[in-house]
Amino acid sequence: xxxxxxxxxxxxxxxxxxxxxxxxxxxxxxxxxxxxxxxxxxxxxxxxxxxxxxxxxxxxxxxxxxxxxxxxxxxxxxxxxxxxxxxxxxxxxxxxxxxxxxxxxxxxxxxxxx
Amino acid sequence: xxxxxxxxxxxxxxxxxxxxxxxxxxxxxxxxxxxxxxxxxxxxxxxxxxxxxxxxxxxxxxxxxxxxxxxxxxxxxxxxxxxxxxxxxxxxxxxxxxxxxxxxxxxxxxxxxxx
Numbered sequence: 001x002x003x004x005x006x007x008x009x010x011x012x013x014x015x016x017x018x019x020x021x022x023x024x025x026x027x028x029x030x031x032x033x034x035x036x037x038x039x040x041x042x043x044x045x046x047x048x049x050x051x052x053x054x055x056x057x058x059x060x061x062x063x064x065x066x067x068x069x070x071x072x073x074x075x076x077x078x079x080x081x082x083x084x085x086x087x088x089x090x091x092x093x094x095x096x097x098x099x100x101x102x103x104x105x106x107x108x109x110x111x112x113x114x
Numbered sequence: 115x116x117x118x119x120x121x122x123x124x125x126x127x128x129x130x131x132x133x134x135x136x137x138x139x140x141x142x143x144x145x146x147x148x149x150x151x152x153x154x155x156x157x158x159x160x161x162x163x164x165x166x167x168x169x170x171x172x173x174x175x176x177x178x179x180x181x182x183x184x185x186x187x188x189x190x191x192x193x194x195x196x197x198x199x200x201x202x203x204x205x206x207x208x209x210x211x212x213x214x215x216x217x218x219x220x221x222x223x224x225x226x227x228x229x
Contacts, residue, residue, distance in 0.1 A: 034217050043118070043204055043220035090157065092218070102147070102206070102218045106156045 002027045002093045006105035014113050019063075019078040021108050023091030026072065033074040034092040034102070035065055044090060050074060061085070086112045116141065118207045120221035127228050132193040135224045139186050139207030146188040147218065148180060151202040160203075163188055192226075200228045 007022040025031055032051050036044040048059025055067040061084075065076045074091060091105040119138040127133050139146050147170075148160040159172040163182035180190040192199055202225050206218035 032217075036220075041202070041223070041225065043120075043222045044206075044218075045220070046217050049217050094217075102208070103159075104149075104157045 002031065002095050002103050004091050004093050004103055004105035006089075006091050006108050008108055009106065010109045010111065012111040012113060013081045015083055016080050019076070019081045019085065019110065021076040021089050021091075021110065023065075023074045023076065023105060024072050025074060025091070025093045027093055027095055029095045032094040033065075033067060034094070035059065035063070035074075035076050036090045036092060036104075037061075038088045038090065038107075047076070047089075081110075081112045083112050083114065086110055118205055118219050118221035120203075120205050120224050122224060123222065124225045125227070127195050127226065129195055129197060129228055131195050132191060133195060133226060134189050134191045135203055135205075135226070137188045137190075137205030137207075137221060139188070139205075140219055143207040143209055143219075144186050145208040146182060146186065147206045147208065148188070148190050149204040149206065150174070151204055151223070152200075157204070160190065195228045197228050200226060202226075 003026045005024045013019055034049045035047040037047050038044045047063050048057045050057050050067045058064045063078045065074050067074050088107045088109045090107045092102050094102045121136045145164045147162040150158045161180050162170040166182045177193045182188045202223045204223045205221045208218050
């Protein structure tokens with residue numbers, strides 16, 4: 001069975017500071033991993049995805065994430081936070097193979113302080 | 115190509131009524147999943163359809179049902195609405211089995227308010 005744990009339901013950073021959102025996964029097979037962002041009253045938008053190619057994945061809006069198998073982690077980072085980054089972020093896992101069921105974490109709300 | 119389309123975007127219903135929400139996946143995608151999102155419970159999986167068959171179901175009462183048509187469009191129905199059913203209902207479209215590197219593409223959701 002697959003699962004995702006996001007540490008910290010709320011994270012606050014100052015504008016210009018490093019953003020670090022934590023995600024740990026559990027999967028019985030090599031996983032696909034995703035980060036999604038959600039703005040108020042909107043659907044989820046894909047930020048980036050890991051699909052067993054490079055372990056450091058670059059996404060949109062300056063975000064990146066590193067897949068660390070030994071730590072079963074897929075933390076999301078951005079060097080310098082911008083006010084527009086304030087949103088809710090979801091980590092998700094899907095087991096590679098024929099049937100893709102996506103399991104989401106509980107989400108982390110990012111607040112950016114001016 | 116067009117994204118995932120959910121209709122309506124907003125809906126207000128009275129307790130006891132029923133409601134039907136619609137989702138049109140990305141053209142060529144055969145899998146549609148539904149999620150309920152609330153402030154207290156987060157994103158909860160409702161069910162997933164592929165080729166008109168329900169393959170997975172979350173832990174929701176039987177009042178929540180769905181179906182998928184031959185053109186992959188999906189509907190979900192909630193009967194005997196309760197106040198707690200107020201939520202953002204999200205539909206996700208996936209390519210389906212055998213499609214590698216597939217992520218879920220989401221619609222903008224239907225905001226259901228039960229009064």
